[in-house]
Amino acid sequence: MFKLLKEVFRTGEATVKYPFAPLEISKDFRGKPEHNAEQCIACAACTVACPANALTMETDLVAGTRTWSISYGRCVFCGRCEEVCPTQAIKLTPDFELAVANKADLTVKAVFKLANCVCCGEPFAPAKEIAYVTALIEAATVKDGAEVTATASAEIERRRRMLATCPSCKRVNDLVQIARITDQQEKRR
């Protein structure tokens, strides 16, 4: 008995006091992914990368919206969403206390507005995503505060218009362009 008590005192506490005291977690711990809808551009990269289908994206063309959602009931905390997000809008946190009384509370949603195609006027892609890519193109075309030349300005406008055109209209525009080139070639012969 004395030997056992001696061993107990020597070993000290083998368990933690959680939930009566905070639980110490490692710095690389992967807990609840937090989504920042302000930073999110609804690009859907995370929904494609998510191996557990915890992330989904639904497009409603009638309402002109795209809804991003996460189901914490499905998440396996792999961190792929954080890795692929271009705007750091989703990040894993140390939070692991995810119990809820109502299953519906395990799902969080964010709704984004779709932009209308400049040709046909139909909604087709998230407005924030188009604005983000347009800004990237502008930054890549105009280097470090250099003066915007007429050529650069025309190129930015051409690309901006292309981005703001839906895939169907792009196809039609391409066909019109091909027909015009073919016609010109025919005339030259």
Ligand code: SF4
């Ligand atoms: S951590 Fe993994 S499983 Fe969870 S939402 Fe992100 S990609 Fe999906």
Ligand code: SF4
């Ligand atoms: S990858 Fe990032 S920006 Fe794109 S939909 Fe997911 S959270 Fe939003």
